[in-house]
Amino acid sequence: MASLFSKQRREIWSRRIKSFWQEYRNNKIGLVGLLIVFIYAFVAIFAPWLTPYDPLNPEAVAQGFAMPEWVTIIPEYRYLPRTLDMPLDWTIKDKSEFINATTGSNGFTVSYNGTGTQSINLTTTFLYPFDPPKKFRLGFTWTISNMTDAEYSAELYMSNPAGNTFIFYASYQNLPTAPFSTVPKHNLGTTLYSTSLPLYMYERLGVDKGTNVAQMIFLEQGEYKVQFHIRFRSTAETGAMEMQITNSKLMIFGLVHGLLGTDSIGRDIVSQLVYGTRISLAVGLFAAVISTSLGIFIGIVAGYFGGLVDETLMRIVDILLCLPVLPLLLGLMVIYGTSVWYLVILIAIFGWQGLSRIIRSRVLSLKEMPFVECARAAGGSKFYIMLKHMVPNVLPVALASMILSVPAAILTEAAISFIGLGDPSAPTWGRMLHYANSRGGFFALAWWWIIPPGLAITILTLCFVFIGHAVDEIVNPRLRRRR
């Protein structure tokens, strides 16, 4: 076995690879294919550094169906809202006595210690330079502590440059006036979406349910103000409490986002595309390697042993070639689960038959060659001859076949994912197209959702076809005649 990797052998192989590369270099299309595949591999490896978003995170980064940001160069789209996701920096205004307030980087703390009704206003202003958005979200967390004989009420207002003020949150919910609450709330997180406000908020705003509140408030470009109005009251002679409001954040969902916009639920498309490269490359390469190895193994065994072994193996090949592969794959995915690795193995199992036939016929002729006879006469075992004389001689053919089976595997995976039977935990291009098709990407005319994944598949498979043909021409000199 050591002789397999001897210095002499290494030299032969390095010379072979060098001469192969010399020939390959002359094929321009093959080189382009190789270059692009390298770019894909780079993207696949460095995916986490290329995109800040996790493709499986369902959290929206912008409005659903947000267009790519570069469409804003068109004058008509110039002021489409970008996503504004910012923490609110509160400043203290109109503080009554008995109230102590401090603002920090994370929020503010208000403590009340005294008597009677006291109030405080906290405000923050920000600039909104775009057209009206469709949705915004306001979130904050509050903690109430040390509550003794005190109650509170809190309201949140937003006012726009036109001077209209809208109430957006009230701690007393749907009660008609502003009663004070004694319920101590601990670590209560509140997230308000402008599109799904509670019914009483619509009543308070004086609009019908379903009115787009975001559009109503952010009517024009200019300076907007958010205001927290908090009131305290003591229930006994004196009362005390402490209120802490942290993590106040306002997110206005943009109608344009990033390089390729967002999908129907507002997820970044670039990150899905980038991570999809991993799956496609992995599926293509692993399926090709496994199926080629199987093809080589079975072809050599059938060809070299001959007789009953050959007959049985070739009969199995015949039967497998009569199986309707795609329908069967779909059926197997439904019954036995949809993991990507499982799919790789299935594609490999259904993909080696053609190659094994070719290898077998090669081996049949190789077997009669003098050098094999010499090896046998010198006492080489069957295993030794197969490994040392058969495998190296069929490897070039197998290589061409392997590269050409990569695009087939990628297309099969894409088709299965497109139908909707792919791995739900794997962000693949086929799955992106599936969602684009089933979640209204067409109705929204979301070309930025439909074209990129399809184009990514097309370019990758075409590149492998180019490389495969280039290699095929080198290992099958007969083909060159045809060009």
Next chain:
Amino acid sequence: MIKRAVIALGTIYIIATLQFVIFQVVSPVDPTATYIMSDPRRTDEMRESLLRTFGLLDPLHIRYLKYIRNMFTWQFGISFKSMQPVAEEMSWRLVNTVLLLGSVLVCTIMVGVPLGVLAASRRGGRMDVAVIGSGIFAWGVPTFFIQLLFVLFFSYYAYVILGFPLFPYGKMHSVPPPNNPFAFIVDVGWHLLAPLITLVIAGFGSWALYTRNIMLDALTQDYIVTARAKGLTERAVLYRHAFRSSLPPIVTMVTLAIPGIVTGAMITESIFTWPGIGYWYIQSLFQGDYPVVQAVVFIYAVLMVVANILADILYGILDPRIRVGVRR
């Protein structure tokens, strides 16, 4: 001939058995589970009665025998979903599939083969490069992507820009279908166009490339030199000598390609919701309608075996040098 028929029947039998093993024996899923779960109105009692009605409580060997009988008598059992015989459900869908795929096959060959001949006759020319390019294109581009683009631009964008879709999207006729039989045929034809055109675009390249390569092989033969030496026109050499001798492999390829086209059109049918076998298969898979699933896979397998035999026979007829059983 008899030997071949026996092998074919054996192959079909083995595939049917394999399928029984996959779908009914080792399957970790109760065949009725998906069916019951896919609709909240279906209860456990329904499942019991389903199991009893469909004989799924029988011992395995009885089920196997029944299954084999069902398959080979072309009955396929009863669909879980519609409670109708699968054979009946299948027949009209088969007509739709044959309508779509028959026209696809004819059109693809009508476009692809002449292009291949043309490319071979002007080897190295612009046409030749275009044919090689289209062949590689056919190999590498996912058909469903071409179809999605087609739908996006010619149905949705056309609807936005023109006010009506150039090609309708979905189903094989308008809703409601026109009453006038002539109008109905035109309507179906209109709905047929989109899947037809996209499948031809996706498929003609491989035919052109294949024909070109076969033709180039034929054009290097000695009898072509002889024909040219005789002073025949280039046209006669091309069509009467080279093309005629290239016909057997092309015809064989056509028969061998049929199963691939049929199974490949599954995705096409589900994109355009064309009510054919493939769309039915995918729907049944999602609904856990296993009798249908088994029947369709079986039909596909039979089609493949038959196409293989047909290819051999046709090749023998077209090329008398190769005939099974005749030793020269």
